[in-house]
Amino acid sequence: MTEFLQQLINGLSLGAIYALLALGYTMVYGVLRFINFAHADVFMVGSFAGYYAARHVPAGTIWGGLAVLFIAMAACTVLGVAIERFTYRPLRNAPRLNILITAIGMSLLLEYGVQLLFGSTPRNFPAVFPTSQLHLGGLTVSSNQVIVIAVSAVLLVGLQLVVFRTRLGAAMRAVSLNPRAAQLVGINLNTVVTFTFALGSALAGAGGVLYAMNYPSIDPFMGVMPGLKAFVAAILGGIGSLPGAALGALILGFAETFVGGSAYSTYKDAIAFGLLIVIMLLRPAGLLGRLTVEKV
Amino acid sequence: MVKTHLRLLPSVLTLSHLSVAYGPIHAVNDISLEIPRGAIVTLIGGNGAGKTTTLQSISGLVRPAAGVIRFDGTDITRLAPHQIVALGLCHVPEGRLVFANLSVAENLALGAYLQRDPALVEQTRDHIFTLFPRLKERLKQTAGTLSGGEQQMLAIGRALMGRPRFLMLDEPSLGIAPRLVTTIFERIVEINRDQGITILLVEQNAHLALEISSHAYVLETGRISISGPSADLRADPRLKAAYLGG
Numbered sequence: 063m064t065e066f067l068q069q070l071i072n073g074l075s076l077g078a079i080y081a082l083l084a085l086g087y088t089m090v091y092g093v094l095r096f097i098n099f100a101h102a103d104v105f106m107v108g109s110f111a112g113y114y115a116a117r118h119v120p121a122g123t124i125w126g127g128l129a130v131l132f133i134a135m136a137a138c139t140v141l142g143v144a145i146e147r148f149t150y151r152p153l154r155n156a157p158r159l160n161i162l163i164t165a166i167g168m169s170l171l172l173e174y175g176v177q178l179l180f181g182s183t184p185r186n187f188p189a190v191f192p193t194s195q196l197h198l199g200g201l202t203v204s205s206n207q208v209i210v211i212a213v214s215a216v217l218l219v220g221l222q223l224v225v226f227r228t229r230l231g232a233a234m235r236a237v238s239l240n241p242r243a244a245q246l247v248g249i250n251l252n253t254v255v256t257f258t259f260a261l262g263s264a265l266a267g268a269g270g271v272l273y274a275m276n277y278p279s280i281d282p283f284m285g286v287m288p289g290l291k292a293f294v295a296a297i298l299g300g301i302g303s304l305p306g307a308a309l310g311a312l313i314l315g316f317a318e319t320f321v322g323g324s325a326y327s328t329y330k331d332a333i334a335f336g337l338l339i340v341i342m343l344l345r346p347a348g349l350l351g352r353l354t355v356e357k358v
Numbered sequence: 359m360v361k362t363h364l365r366l367l368p369s370v371l372t373l374s375h376l377s378v379a380y381g382p383i384h385a386v387n388d389i390s391l392e393i394p395r396g397a398i399v400t401l402i403g404g405n406g407a408g409k410t411t412t413l414q415s416i417s418g419l420v421r422p423a424a425g426v427i428r429f430d431g432t433d434i435t436r437l438a439p440h441q442i443v444a445l446g447l448c449h450v451p452e453g454r455l456v457f458a459n460l461s462v463a464e465n466l467a468l469g470a471y472l473q474r475d476p477a478l479v480e481q482t483r484d485h486i487f488t489l490f491p492r493l494k495e496r497l498k499q500t501a502g503t504l505s506g507g508e509q510q511m512l513a514i515g516r517a518l519m520g521r522p523r524f525l526m527l528d529e530p531s532l533g534i535a536p537r538l539v540t541t542i543f544e545r546i547v548e549i550n551r552d553q554g555i556t557i558l559l560v561e562q563n564a565h566l567a568l569e570i571s572s573h574a575y576v577l578e579t580g581r582i583s584i585s586g587p588s589a590d591l592r593a594d595p596r597l598k599a600a601y602l603g604g
Contacts, residue, residue, distance in 0.1 A: 229471075232467075232468065232471075233471065235460075236457060236468050236471075239457045239458070239459055239460065240455055240457055240458075242419060242451065242455055243451065243455035243456070243457060244468075245418075245419065245438075245439035245440060245443075246417060246419075246439060246443065246448070246449050246451060246455070246517075247443065247468050247469050247471045247472075247516065247517075247519075247520060248439075248440045248443035248444060248471045248472035248520060249440055249468075249471055250438065250440040251438070251439075251440070252438075
């Protein structure tokens with residue numbers, strides 16, 4: 063039982079990070095109907111931004127940690143918005159495939175760009191938040207896990223409020239339902255797209271720092287695996303659906319930690335992709351997704 | 359009489375030598391239109407004549423290849439759709455395009471996206487309920503579950519929530535029960551008469567369109583073939599043969 067609860071907590075903190083990333087994929091898909099393959103690399107840049115920010119704040123403090131998070135989120139927001147503005151926007155009316163290929167190119171550019179600037183040697187991510195081990199009954203919970211879960215919960219609730227309680231959030235939902243109709247009621251498509259990239263990238267930035275805190279080593283290619291997993295999570299939950307992305311991410315986080323803690327731990331990465339195949343066969347629209355027929 | 363009336367009124371929307379191309383295909387080829395303020399003008403023509411494309415280029419959804427569109431003195435040819443809505447020109451698109459997963463109330467609220475005065479929004483909404491009481495009854499219902507006619511009412515209501523001075527309607531009778539078509543056309547006339555909103559109506563049902571409009575243009579494969587006061591066109595033998603069923 064203790065073992066089970068322990069894995070549950072581990073799974074929750076891993077799932078929370080996947081959720082932060084998966085939301086970015088799903089939001090961009092919702093608004094523009096394409097997969098932003100560079101998203102995982104924005105996440106990576108987030109951990110690098112956090113790494114450098116950490117040098118300028120007192121280590122091991124709550125405020126220092128929050129400052130690092132905030133700086134990483136801000137840096138990623140700027141990066142995400144700039145990527146959209148200068149690479150995806152000019153291709154808005156081009157065939158969907160062009161923008162997809164551009165996203166892959168952007169992803170490689172970020173990976174090798176960071177490698178060029180900072181080298182490919184993995185760096186140790188500093189302990190930006192205070193660290194301790196909490197013992198609850200037989201459970202061991204690291205303060206990092208608590209922070210990951212708490213920060214993610216706050217961000218997810220915040221996102222929910224932004225999307226469902228603000229004017230721009232309403233505009234975002236309108237665009238994802240019907241971009242044409244949204245424009246005809248006076249919604250500025252570009253503003254909504256910029257806003258979507260800003261939100262998604264900020265979450266990825268936070269995810270990058272939280273991930274780096276728990277697996278305390280960062281390198282230019284660190285985004286690839288979590289990015290793929292988060293992408294799978296978004297598909298699993300139903301791409302375009304916000305609750306779906308969060309649900310898919312949690313399922314993936316749990317599945318991965320439970321398999322990781324079993325005799326089959328070598329197969330933990332295979333689980334993500336195995337799940338994807340099963341879901342695609344059984345429910346092509348994902349768990350909470352709706353199959354929509356695109357009218358041309 | 360209609361003729362002189364038209365000449366006296368300044369036009370609120372002018373299209374000069376508008377052309378729209380999809381790749382090598384010219385959907386609209388060098389057309390010019392003038393819509394007098396306060397009028398109902400109709401654009402009729404068969405499938406693929408370029409009617410929808412014309413409306414889409416006016417509302418900014420489609421970029422014209424050539425030509426100028428002026429609305430109330432402003433050149434709107436290169437403006438984005440939301441800027442054109444902000445000027446008071448609203449477009450009820452073909453196929454209605456209601457937000458199917460949202461409720462009637464949410465659809466109407468989105469129609470008022472650019473409206474900043476809650477009291478005015480409330481007032482507009484009440485007025486729309488007097489035009490289409492059905493919408494008030496179905497306020498909480500998901501738009502996608504409404505009948506075609508009700509969706510059309512919602513689409514018109516949503517556009518009116520933007521408090522337009524000029525309304526473009528694309529095939530409001532398409533796929534709608536005949537009884538509701540009559541209601542909707544009566545409301546269109548009311549909107550024009552009581553609120554002074556200028557209307558550009560695209561229709562395949564030429565009978566109906568010519569009945570409620572003062573002036574008409576006939577589009578054929580991207581060009582204007584006939585134009586004139588609707589009363590004259592109703593008697594035009596060319597139109598009778600092609601669109602009015604003999």
